[in-house]
Amino acid sequence: MAKKRTSSKNVFTQLLGQNGLKIVLGLVASGSFVIAFGQEKISQWISLPSSSSSSSVCAEQFYKDIPPFIAKEALSKNTYPLCFNGFNVMYSGVSKTPLWVAEALTPQRLSQKIPRKDSFHEELKVPSAYRATLADYRASGYDRGHMAPNADMPTKAAQADSFSLANMVPQSPKNNQQVWRELEEATRAIVTKQKHDVYVVTGPTFTGKKLKTIGDNKVIVPTSVFKAIYIPKTGAIGAYYAPNDNSLKVKVVSICYLEEQLGMNIFPQLTEEQKRNIYKLPLNANSVKVHQEIPYGNWDAESQCAEDVSKDQLLALQKKFKTDGLSQSSNNSESSQSGMDQSTLDAIVKQLVEALLQYILQLLR
Template structure:
């Protein structure tokens, strides 16, 4: 009987791997595998509608955990290398994500109007310029948070530019960005929510970037000397434009969020990398 079960499972997984509609094969019956979560699923998000504040959404361009009650992603994860960069122009087509469950409120493009907060990307538009479709995917509102304008346009823009500069120089990166807490300070002052209370303004915004030379078999190439940049900023308009001063450890971000980052790495490597605070160059 055991052999028969193994044969059935083998056939099922083989069929899944060949499916044209999958982003990638499945490692369980519930959670799709994607290059964008190669380092792990930080919150163990699932695609069950009942998991409404930790709802897994797998897109060809990135993977995220969405909170229905907050109206924002908990985290967004993506892989960045030269394959994802091209000449597609910025689309600026902010729009509701129609792939959310039909009975959920879908944040619209105008939800942030007059709020004093930017429609802040988690995965940046400029990280997905291979095709128009790829770039357009970053403007879905499930990838967006209320972000203080100076935080978005200066601090995080500088870190995003720096990451792409590394890729241009022959590196690749695995990136996870998220937010937590309630209450930020935008150009119109402090707020806990916008859009008539349907979108929560986060207190902090964080990012973890794992950087390695471009190559194959990435997970096996990550070791205790791999550079990991962890940044955690307050979501305020008076934030410093130098992201380097907000560097912290992955351990500290995990403690603040309750997530398990870099969980796909061997324990020894994970523990070593998560305890460090990056001191490398910032430009």
């Protein structure tokens, strides 16, 4: 006697009857899971524009809303002004690092404690030809050194932005992990202990004829790193300047000294007299005392300060940074997604699919 065939439709009906509720619940739950999982994973590769970003928010990171001004023409080649959550960057497509990173630190901002969550990623707002990649840093012997520190960030969005390679330079391990960490802690201590607003400009210097590079994209290794600070309430001003090596050396210099090394005007809003002052900036957080202002050090009469910038030039720069910095986020969002490496896309899709299947199987058991 011939066996009665069970149609695929009947099998599906039986399965649906037996597991229908689980399947429906599984699909609903897993759909929500994938959305959350996908957003977290994708955010590691894509720095999405924030709805809170605006020209005024960008400008707030600069003292009196004016960015540093690049005086050396060679430095201006292939530059990209980028407005992030909590900091701004002038990125160089030549060095494939920032030229400067600006932050406005306030007691309120630093009262927000965000647990660190690493999410190093390429900056897709920058064209691929001018972009540093994670592979460039891998096994290079250099750290991915934050210029705007993760610990300065007041929100998760700002923290995610801080892990963009547009905010990184190849930094010597001891310089990054010891000297620079202590200087970052000292800067935050000025804000939190003495309740001062502090304007900070941080970045690399490239001096000498033969500069080392890392990776296939030839990311240029800085010869030194700097952190310039200005405290409007007290007038205290100066800059940390450290060779990018494992010597653990660091010195405090004037803004004029720094401008001479860099070929840019760090604080165009300030007078030459102000920028020649050198205050005794603390080298670690323990040196910052609650009721003791930063003492005056000396006057730099030797360094060549940057030339004054005309009002028209400053207004043009301010407008350009606001316009270009914001348009990088919106105009390049589509091209950034399409320009993502295929291997990155494949990895994201694979992880999402595997997570979805595993989640459904767990629900059906």
